[in-house]
Structures are given as structure tokens and as C-alpha cells.
Amino acid sequence: MKFNKFTYSIVLLFLILSIYSNYRYQFNFTQMSIIRKELRNNTFSFDSLFLKNVNVNYPNLTNTTIPLKSIIGAHYTKSNDSSKIKLGLDYLYRSQKENPYIGFSEQLLANYYQFRNYNKDSFRFYARKSNKLLPNNPSHFVMMSRIYAEDKKFDSILISFEDILKRVPRDNLVWRVFLASMASSTNVVDSIKVLNYAKQAKQLFRYGTEEMSNQVHLLADYVIYGKENLDESIRIREKANFLAKNNQFSEAELLFAQLVKAFPDIVLYYEDLIAVYWNQQKFKEITDTYSIMNDNGMTNFNSSVLEMIMISYLNQRNFQNGCALLKILKSNNYPLSEKSLELCKQ
Numbered sequence: 001m002k003f004n005k006f007t008y009s010i011v012l013l014f015l016i017l018s019i020y021s022n023y024r025y026q027f028n029f030t031q032m033s034i035i036r037k038e039l040r041n042n043t044f045s046f047d048s049l050f051l052k053n054v055n056v057n058y059p060n061l062t063n064t065t066i067p068l069k070s071i072i073g074a075h076y077t078k079s080n081d082s083s084k085i086k087l088g089l090d091y092l093y094r095s096q097k098e099n100p101y102i103g104f105s106e107q108l109l110a111n112y113y114q115f116r117n118y119n120k121d122s123f124r125f126y127a128r129k130s131n132k133l134l135p136n137n138p139s140h141f142v143m144m145s146r147i148y149a150e151d152k153k154f155d156s157i158l159i160s161f162e163d164i165l166k167r168v169p170r171d172n173l174v175w176r177v178f179l180a181s182m183a184s185s186t187n188v189v190d191s192i193k194v195l196n197y198a199k200q201a202k203q204l205f206r207y208g209t210e211e212m213s214n215q216v217h218l219l220a221d222y223v224i225y226g227k228e229n230l231d232e233s234i235r236i237r238e239k240a241n242f243l244a245k246n247n248q249f250s251e252a253e254l255l256f257a258q259l260v261k262a263f264p265d266i267v268l269y270y271e272d273l274i275a276v277y278w279n280q281q282k283f284k285e286i287t288d289t290y291s292i293m294n295d296n297g298m299t300n301f302n303s304s305v306l307e308m309i310m311i312s313y314l315n316q317r318n319f320q321n322g323c324a325l326l327k328i329l330k331s332n333n334y335p336l337s338e339k340s341l342e343l344c345k346q
Helices: 002-041 048-053 068-076 081-093 104-116 121-132 140-150 156-166 172-183 191-204 211-225 225-243 249-262 269-280 285-297 303-315 319-331 338-343
Strands: none
Touching: 048 068, 068 081, 068 104, 081 104, 104 121, 104 140, 121 140, 140 156, 140 172, 140 319, 140 338, 156 172, 172 211, 191 211, 211 225, 225 249, 225 269, 249 269, 269 285, 285 303, 303 319, 303 338, 319 338
């Protein structure tokens, strides 16, 4: 009888623990959806009610094995309250033991010492540690690139870039950091190799699709043409745009044509030239410029410019090319004029 009571007590205890465990799991599952969003956006912003109810000890890891303490710690270290910052750092220090293999907590500590309370030695220590733990993480590459740049070790940036490229060949951040570093490292590393990477970047990321891709193109151009030359081209462009805004289209056209000749693979300058042709109703010049762009493999650019090219073909009664471009614009839900749509029904 005593044995049965003892057995019953043990079973009841395990049942209670199981119910509690399932309850905590379900509760934390709801919290995890909030945490995943903050991780995805890299914001780590939680309201006071969430922070009051979150349990960082059970479970102590997310489903991606990231320590909960590190996530909550990242939130507190963003505060301007010294006591909360202290609490956040305590969370981050302790979270290193909960998953010592991915370098996530170390990365957050490195970011804190880099951006919030700059401490060169601490930043370098945690950046190196996080990179050693997980060398194929783009964020870790970014931190190490800063260290190498500060030490003028641009060859190390190139070596690290080529290594991480094998794992994440299309990571926009990795390419932008690499190109920015190389743009300021004139005659320090293998210039031919770097030049080829800059050209590869312009092929890899489509110009005009998003701002990040446009940044890749700009940084690649700094590598290809050099800072002084590209800065001078930007000044010329500003002058040409000023002239165009004041209806001095012929003068602006000369400057844009000069830029296209000097920088034959920069899409932006071709777009500017087409726009100034458009204001002068020079339809043949527009389609001729478009043909040159096609020959040079430049097929991605602003949709409004593509519309100018389309209308220029239609105005020259070249319905085959004009309507082909209309189909592209229509497939991208670009608003088209009724006149253009009617012409392409023929």
C-alpha cells in the first residue's frame, strides 16, 4: 500500500512538472514570435510588459540556439539608463556560457563597445572571439574588416573576403564592406584582383532594383575609377542637373555625354543623358543610347527611363522594340498611357 502511494506521488509529481513544462513551452512559443521579429529586423526593442513576463532561464535558448539572455541584454544595452546598461551587459556576459559555439553574444558585446561605449581593446577582443567561433558570419566579417582597416592590413580584408565568399557569395553587406575598404586602399593590395571583384559586383547586383544594390554599384565605381575621378564626375553631374533644371538642356547634354564617354559602364549617367534627350524630344538619340547600353550589357535601370525609351521607339514607328519594352513595363505593373497601350494593340 505504501509502495502504491509512493508510486502515485512520483507519477503525480512528474505529471505536474510535465504540465508546467508544457505551459512554459506554450507561453514561450508566443514570446518567441516576438523575439524572432526583433532578431530578423536587428532592432531588439521590447515593451515593458514583454520584459516583465519573459523567462530567460527556461527555455534559455531560442529554436535557433541563440541565448535569450543575449537578446534581452541587447535591448538593455541600447538604453540611456546606466543601471539598465549594466543589467544588459550582465546578461550578455552570462549568455556566452549558454551557447559558446556561435559567437552571437560576443558579437553583441563587440557592437556595444564599437558603437555605444567605444573601447578599442574590448571591441577587438570580442570581435576576434566571435569571428573565431563562427568565421562564416557576415556580421563577423564586417567587424574584422574594421580591425584590419584600422591596422592598414587591407590584404587581410581581401583574404577574409575571398574566404567568406565561398560560403555566402551574394551577401550584399559583405560586398559593400569589402568594396568600401578596397576603395580606400590604393596600391596596398592586388589591384587587378580587386578590380575584377568590383566588376563582378556590378554584374552580381542588379542596378535599379533596390537601394542596397545601387550602393554596391557606387562603391564598385570608386574602386574601378578611383576616388578623385569619381568625385569629379559627381561634381560634373550636379552641374549638369542644375543646367537641366533651368532648361539649359543643350549645355546639360554636353556634360552628360562627357560623363558617359569617361565612365562607360555607369548606368546612372546614361539615364541622365536619356532624360535630357527626352526634354529635347530627341527620340533617335534616346534609342541609339539604349542600343549602346544593351551592347555593354546594361539592361537594368529605372522604369521611368525605360518608358522614355519605349515611347521613343513608338514615335519612330518601331513597334517591335517599343511594344517589347511595353510588355516588360506592364509585367512590372508600371502605369502606362492609354495611347501607348492602343499603339501596341495593332
